[in-house]
Amino acid sequence: MKSIRSSGTIVRGMLAVGTLCIATSLAAAAQVDTTKSVEHGASTRSVKVERGEIVYVSGNNVVVKAEDGTMRDFNNVPDSVTVTVDGKPLNVHQLKPGMKVERQTITTTTPKTITTVQTVSGKVWHVNPPLSVTLTMDNGENQTFKIPSGQKFTVDGKQTDAFGLKKGMKISAQKIVEVPETVVAQEIKRTGTAPPPPPAPKQDEPILIAVYVPVPAPAPAPAAEPAPAALPKTGTDLPLIGLLGALLCAASLISMAVRKARA
Numbered sequence: 556m557k558s559i560r561s562s563g564t565i566v567r568g569m570l571a572v573g574t575l576c577i578a579t580s581l582a583a584a585a586q587v588d589t590t591k592s593v594e595h596g597a598s599t600r601s602v603k604v605e606r607g608e609i610v611y612v613s614g615n616n617v618v619v620k621a622e623d624g625t626m627r628d629f630n631n632v633p634d635s636v637t638v639t640v641d642g643k644p645l646n647v648h649q650l651k652p653g654m655k656v657e658r659q660t661i662t663t664t665t666p667k668t669i670t671t672v673q674t675v676s677g678k679v680w681h682v683n684p685p686l687s688v689t690l691t692m693d694n695g696e697n698q699t700f701k702i703p704s705g706q707k708f709t710v711d712g713k714q715t716d717a718f719g720l721k722k723g724m725k726i727s728a729q730k731i732v733e734v735p736e737t738v739v740a741q742e743i744k745r746t747g748t749a750p751p752p753p754p755a756p757k758q759d760e761p762i763l764i765a766v767y768v769p770v771p772a773p774a775p776a777p778a779a780e781p782a783p784a785a786l787p788k789t790g791t792d793l794p795l796i797g798l799l800g801a802l803l804c805a806a807s808l809i810s811m812a813v814r815k816a817r818a
Contacts, residue, residue, distance in 0.1 A: 587675050588675075589672070590674075592672075594670070596667060600663050605621070606656070606657045607620055607627070615631050617632055617647060634646050634648070637745065638747045640747045654749055655750075657746050657747065661742040668733055671733075672731050675698075678726070680697050682717060682721075684717035684718040684720070685704075685717040686701065687702055708720060
């Protein structure tokens with residue numbers, strides 16, 4: 556991509572008379588001979604590097620996370636734009652999330668000067684000092700030229716202005732225009748690296764293999780024993796009372812026998 560900026564224009568005009576040597580000869584039918592030359596100056600070069608990681612790709616749209624953490628959207632990326640990954644150019648449809656990308660913008664600035672030289676020769680046919688002069692060209696035609704302000708002429712080795720020109724003088728005229736310009740050219744290089752593959756398992760470590768082992772169903776809980784049935788209400792307390800009475804009688808007899816034995 557190139558952009559040209561004009562930084563100024565220098566115009567130099569000169570009309571010479573008589574024995575002036577002209578570097579460029581005129582053809583018989585020519586009226587104005589124009590030559591151009593370009594002089595280049597020293598170029599300056601600057602490089603801007605931008606890095607990031609692709610986080611999203613959809614169609615021709617790409618989202619890149621820059622080094623400073625900001626997200627940059629690149630919409631409608633042309634298919635002709637490629638990123639060189641491992642020596643292979645990849646277009647937008649071949650990019651993958653996780654790729655590291657880098658863009659280098661190389662800007663070259665070159666100053667130059669374009670010099671345009673216009674040369675005319677002829678015989679003075681009419682002069683209107685200090686505005687214009689009409690020359691009879693080598694082909695016999697008359698042509699009128701404007702005289703630059705402050706222009707000086709050389710006549711027989713002497714300096715004079717437009718008022719010193721006379722009809723019939725053989726003269727040569729030369730106009731030099733210098734235009735300085737600055738040419739700015741940019742070159743963009745896009746490179747990237749694919750995300751690393753997942754690490755392979757080490758040889759001395761066992762590889763875990765999932766095996767399905769059925770779990771037995773829990774044994775059913777034992778059934779609760781039924782509560783004992785209630786005793787019938789047909790029994791009475793008389794046998795118990797009789798047993799207690801017999802025990803008391805036996806105790807009384809034993810106590811009497813012991814007292815008699817002591818007596």
